[in-house]
Amino acid sequence: MIRAVLLDIEGTTTSLSFVHDTLFPYAAAHLADFVREHRDDPPVARLLADARAYAGGDLDDAALIERMRAWMDADQKITPLKALQGLIWENGYARGDFHGHVYPDVPGGLQRWKDAGIDLYIFSSGSVHAQKLLFGHTEAGDLNPLFSGYFDTRIGGKRDADSYRRIAGEIGLPPEQILFLSDRPEELAAAALARMDTTAVLREGVDGPFDRHRTVPDLAALTPAAMNRG
Incomplete structure (x- = not known):
């Protein structure tokens, strides 16, 4: 019985183009000004120190x-960089420069699972702060109340099975009772190694191969009953 759903963001709930054509260029364009204006703010100073140490x-x-x-150009999953990007995006959301994109089927799918008593979680390489900003500023409104928790690279890499074991421990459920949704075969394989149930979401341009993983075209196709049919 599936009692929790763990979702990837990029390519699963949110279009690749929004992340790569809107969020990433915005952060790159505003990075220098943000650092100059906020370098002495304690949270930013800590992140800059962490980034220097990593370099x-x-x-x-x-x-x-x-x-x-x-x-950024190399899409490196570096924790202090991701946190800085989140702070820059926070300014962009606040100014109304953009809204968080989610596919049309996402709000209804999340609500349907929530209504069925299934807890919802996010696992993304973007910082938890950035995740909450995205889901808090969608055209459909604030979706954050639907989620029970968020995970980022502080818990581990998305292609590392131990990350999914740690997440199951944090959630407090056996891995077999958690369904992980992603568009990336490597992530699904890692989750499966941790004994999570897995489903590939086949958005635009996604065609696998996904081996033995269940596949669906969107969240609307994955009803609570379908989750437990195997």
């Missing part, structure tokens, strides 16, 4: 900004 050198602000832009 392995005593970089000045200009050099660190260029290094972080290079990490």
